[in-house]
Structure formats: C-alpha cells, structure tokens
Amino acid sequence: MNLSNSQTLTVSGQDLTRNGSSSSSSNNLTPTRKPKPPKPENAITIAVSARVLFNMEREQQIYVQQGMEDYIKYQVEHETEPFRPGPAFSFVKVRLINTINHHQLFIERFCMTGGNSPIGYLKAYHANLYLSADSGKVREALEEGIAAATMFTPEKMTEVSETQLRVAFDGDAVLFSDESERIYKAHGLDKFFEHEKAHENKPLDHGPLKGFLEALGKLQKKFYGKGQRMDCPIRTYLVTARSAASSGTRALKTLRSWGLEIDEALFLAGAPKGPMLEKIRPHIFFDDQMFHVEGAAEMGTVACHVPYGIAQRGTVDKQTFSAP
Incomplete structure (x- = not known):
C-alpha cells in the first residue's frame, strides 16, 4: 500500500x-x-x-x-x-x-x-x-x-514535531458554519446558549475547512485499520471558545454526524487560545477571528486566518472575538 x-x-x-x-x-x-x-x-x-x-x-x-x-x-x-x-x-x-x-x-x-x-x-x-x-x-x-x-509569520516560531503532523482547528466559521456566531452577535450570549440547547441534536452546517479535516481523516483511518491509532502520524485538535457544558455537545455531535473524528477537543469557554496552543505545538492553527490568530502568533504558533462568516463583516471588537 x-x-x-x-x-x-x-x-x-x-x-x-x-x-x-x-x-x-x-x-x-x-x-x-x-x-x-x-x-x-x-x-x-x-x-x-x-x-x-x-x-x-x-x-x-x-x-x-x-x-x-x-x-x-x-x-x-x-x-x-x-x-x-x-x-x-x-x-x-x-x-x-x-x-x-x-x-x-x-x-x-x-x-x-x-x-x-x-x-x-x-x-x-x-x-x-x-x-x-x-x-x-x-x-x-x-x-x-x-x-x-x-x-502569518510569528516573530518566534515554536519547535514542532517532525514525526507527527498536528493540525488545530477552531470550530464555528472554520469547521462549522457561522450560524451560532450570528445568533451570538445579534442577540447576545444568553440567546446563544438557549439556541444551542434547543438545537443540540441538530448538526451544524459545514464550514470552509470541513473538507480538509475529512482529507486528514481518510489518511488517519488507514492507520486506525492497522491498529495504529495511538501511533498515527497525524493528530487533529478542535480548539474552540465554546463552553463544554453549555455548547460543546452540539459541536461534537456535529462531527459525529459527519462521520468525522477529532483526536482532542478543547473547550476554553472564552479563554485565550494562545497558551493552550503553546502546549499543543501544532504545525498550523486555523481560526476565523484575528484576535485568536494574533494571540496564537504571540505564543509562537503558526496561525492562519479564515476570512469567513459574520466576524469578517464590519468592525469586530475584542468582546466579539471571545464569542464561540
């Protein structure tokens, strides 16, 4: 093979x-x-x-x-x-x-x-x-x-593995559509949580990088089929500002409905992503909000901006950047 x-x-x-x-x-x-x-x-x-x-x-x-x-x-x-x-x-x-x-x-x-x-x-x-x-x-x-x-090129670049490719994704407006971010921006955080609870069993629509995660997953499954899950040279991460308790379930159920797996899911409840990414040391991280891209780059992570969804329309302040 x-x-x-x-x-x-x-x-x-x-x-x-x-x-x-x-x-x-x-x-x-x-x-x-x-x-x-x-x-x-x-x-x-x-x-x-x-x-x-x-x-x-x-x-x-x-x-x-x-x-x-x-x-x-x-x-x-x-x-x-x-x-x-x-x-x-x-x-x-x-x-x-x-x-x-x-x-x-x-x-x-x-x-x-x-x-x-x-x-x-x-x-x-x-x-x-x-x-x-x-x-x-x-x-x-x-x-x-x-x-x-x-x-973007960070001023300092963290050393990364040469034997395992690590790819980290934000959720909304990256793997998923910006549906939830639109609810948050229009109606606030309480309505966002209410909406996510009501639609917990309804998968989110796909975002712009879903296909790339699928491609990585196909390669991973070739190793899984040989009993090499823990030794797979590709590892994927979901790093999202969603809260695990209030809105994380829908994200995981969406991935499951697509037949996709993520190796590690990290729900930060609005906390900065840079410190967590510094621990993961991904080769690349994708986010739709420049606040998180800049924060990741400050910690030495090679971060990429996905200009997709409502966060790209008009001026977005830092409070919005801590949204899901």
Whole structure:
C-alpha cells in the first residue's frame, strides 16, 4: 500500500507554483529513487504560496514598490541563494508516515502565473487546502468553495514535531458554519446558549475547512485499520471558545454526524487560545477571528486566518472575538 501526502504549491505573480508529494511505500527507497506519484485516495493536495513556504519579504517589497521587471531582475541575480524557511515550511516538510522505512518530499509540477490569480488552477489540481499570505486570493478561493486561509509569520516560531503532523482547528466559521456566531452577535450570549440547547441534536452546517479535516481523516483511518491509532502520524485538535457544558455537545455531535473524528477537543469557554496552543505545538492553527490568530502568533504558533462568516463583516471588537 502506498500512503502519501501530496502538496501542491500554487503561487501567483511574484511567487513560484509547484506541486510536491511526500510518498512512501513498503519498499526501501534511496534518495536517488523518485517515489511514484500518489494515488488520489492516498493523498492530500495542499496549495501553498511560496511567500509562506519561504521567507520572501525582501522580494515582495521589490515587487510591490518597484514592479515586476525589477523583481525578476533581482530574482535572477540571486537565483543561487536559498530562501530561509517561512511559516508553512514545517507544515509542508513534516514526515507523515514514520512507520515506513523512507519517504521523500519532491517537486512534481511547476507553474508561474505571471501576476494573474492562481485560484482557477486550484480546482484542476483538486486542492484540499490553499495557504497564502494574500488575503484577497484567500477570499477568492473560499468563494470558489476551496478550503483556504491567510498565513502569518510569528516573530518566534515554536519547535514542532517532525514525526507527527498536528493540525488545530477552531470550530464555528472554520469547521462549522457561522450560524451560532450570528445568533451570538445579534442577540447576545444568553440567546446563544438557549439556541444551542434547543438545537443540540441538530448538526451544524459545514464550514470552509470541513473538507480538509475529512482529507486528514481518510489518511488517519488507514492507520486506525492497522491498529495504529495511538501511533498515527497525524493528530487533529478542535480548539474552540465554546463552553463544554453549555455548547460543546452540539459541536461534537456535529462531527459525529459527519462521520468525522477529532483526536482532542478543547473547550476554553472564552479563554485565550494562545497558551493552550503553546502546549499543543501544532504545525498550523486555523481560526476565523484575528484576535485568536494574533494571540496564537504571540505564543509562537503558526496561525492562519479564515476570512469567513459574520466576524469578517464590519468592525469586530475584542468582546466579539471571545464569542464561540
């Protein structure tokens, strides 16, 4: 059986677009032997902007301030100098299948869009997730029904595991729809709790990153089927500001109704997420509210903003950010 994690790096304009796969098999592979492309049922396709895979701040400044021609000239003049890792680097390079003798991260496809948006290519690549530093392109991808998030670089980055991929998700407006947040914003916390209790057995609608959790789950189940649940190289977390006692049940029942599992569910009842994420040390964390993204980044977590739902409409104060 060939289990793989495929990363598609789709980049626009000043970025490079590439598709890489980390592929493994039961055979011993040497670094000179190129792994076979993964089968779709054994792969996750992730589109990653080069600006978040590598640190390209200097290049970005030239592109924005001086234009494409000077940008190209600078790139050619420095083409032999490697980039420093960016916030997505550890997420892309992590070894997913540590129970198999060997696997490699290699580049399959390369594409340059000459300044045009890459979003049109994502569906053709069957991308499960798109990560970029450009919030406009992220919004465009979400409008096309593609799981996407804007990635930020923390000033310090916490060391993360190289043998287990850890992915942390917020609940509402990330895995789930923003239904509950709309109730909270319009009617307050008491009405929110009342609504959740009344609809406890009604699953929430899906949010923009449900499909990505599903893709991770499919890979996890291959290990579960071999009795390797505790040794699975992928671990998922729900980190939500919901309260376990008053509104957590609906979130868990929703996941169960979708046939999805989450390895750990952490209900913080409005408390800051940064300290908990510092303990988890995920490779990546997704939240729809910048308050939590910034708090996570301050603690060294690579955090991504999902610009989806009511929290993105107008000015949202800090009290709203502590909502479910």
